[in-house]
Amino acid sequence: MLRINDLTVGHCPDTPVLRSASMVLPPHGVHAVIGPNGAGKTTLLHTIAGHLRPTAGHIVLDGHDITGIRPTRAARTGIALAPQGRLLWPSLTVHDHLAITRPTTRKQDRGQSWSLDQLLDLFPELAGRLRHRAHQLSGGEQQMLTIARALRLAPRLLLCDEPTEGLAPTAAARIRTALAGLPRYGVTVLIALPQTRFATALAHTVHVMTSGRISPALDPEIDDADVLIRRHLGLTTAQPSSGPRSPMAVAAGHQPPTHSRCPSSRDDS
Numbered sequence: 001m002l003r004i005n006d007l008t009v010g011h012c013p014d015t016p017v018l019r020s021a022s023m024v025l026p027p028h029g030v031h032a033v034i035g036p037n038g039a040g041k042t043t044l045l046h047t048i049a050g051h052l053r054p055t056a057g058h059i060v061l062d063g064h065d066i067t068g069i070r071p072t073r074a075a076r077t078g079i080a081l082a083p084q085g086r087l088l089w090p091s092l093t094v095h096d097h098l099a100i101t102r103p104t105t106r107k108q109d110r111g112q113s114w115s116l117d118q119l120l121d122l123f124p125e126l127a128g129r130l131r132h133r134a135h136q137l138s139g140g141e142q143q144m145l146t147i148a149r150a151l152r153l154a155p156r157l158l159l160c161d162e163p164t165e166g167l168a169p170t171a172a173a174r175i176r177t178a179l180a181g182l183p184r185y186g187v188t189v190l191i192a193l194p195q196t197r198f199a200t201a202l203a204h205t206v207h208v209m210t211s212g213r214i215s216p217a218l219d220p221e222i223d224d225a226d227v228l229i230r231r232h233l234g235l236t237t238a239q240p241s242s243g244p245r246s247p248m249a250v251a252a253g254h255q256p257p258t259h260s261r262c263p264s265s266r267d268d269s
């Protein structure tokens with residue numbers, strides 16, 4: 001469904017965050033990209049969603065080159081983003097969020113259209129909260145609303161950035177169950193996560209991102225995530241006695257790109 005070839009993109013000129021990153025996502029599954037903070041997961045999702053323009057490489061969705069398209073066109077092409085931090089409108093109610101979000105997807109690119117009732121079937125917790133404002137919701141309910149709002153766009157590809165961030169285990173498990181069910185409705189899901197365990201419990205394929213590069217796909221049913229992460233980092237599988245214990249801990253100290261905030265690379269002129 002999605003093919004990314006040799007993608008290079010950054011936020012600041014001459015400072016790439018992703019460097020020749022490549023990955024292939026088969027359709028109708030849940031796929032995860034995992035990696036430590038600062039590895040570039042959000043940058044990847046935002047580039048697919050059209051918020052950042054790559055300086056090299058290609059993004060191909062169902063055979064169509066969508067490299068560098070604008071966010072509105074990405075939405076029309078069937079891509080929706082459930083962003084990190086949720087970015088809800090605090091003073092609008094749950095009902096408002098779902099009522100004002102409508103598919104802009106071109107008919108031929110549209111995935112399943114989600115009515116309010118269908119979204120409440122997916123997230124029954126929101127049914128009793130329709131008149132509540134977003135800021136009155138729990139973290140788990142806010143995350144459900146974030147995903148529900150993205151589904152209102154009738155996407156074929158849902159990008160989910162750290163959907164369990166800050167959630168209690170029970171709320172995280174609810175989100176996991178909902179995301180795991182989406183391929184049944186024809187939605188392909190790409191999730192960015194810092195933790196290995198959640199990804200391997202949910203995803204059909206897992207990619208590891210470190211220092212702006214993406215590993216080949218790992219099948220969590222067959223492969224051992226820690227082994228893959230170690231291999232990707234160029235470490236031996238043997239555990240050094242005095243070294244860091246977890247591969248993710250190693251990855252966290254594995255030279256994430258460091259640079260100051262600078263204006264976005266998108267040129268809107």
Ligand SMILES: Nc1ncnc2c1ncn2[C@@H]1O[C@H](COP(=O)(O)OP(=O)(O)OP(=O)(O)O)[C@@H](O)[C@H]1O
Nearest residue numbers: 011017036037038039040041042043257260261262
């Ligand atoms: N708007 C921005 N301007 C400049 N640099 C940025 C901007 N957004 C992110 N970066 C930098 O890009 C790099 C990758 O960040 P990104 O958010 O993509 O990583 P991540 O893997 O999603 O991490 P996290 O889990 O912390 O969100 C980091 O070095 C970060 O500081």
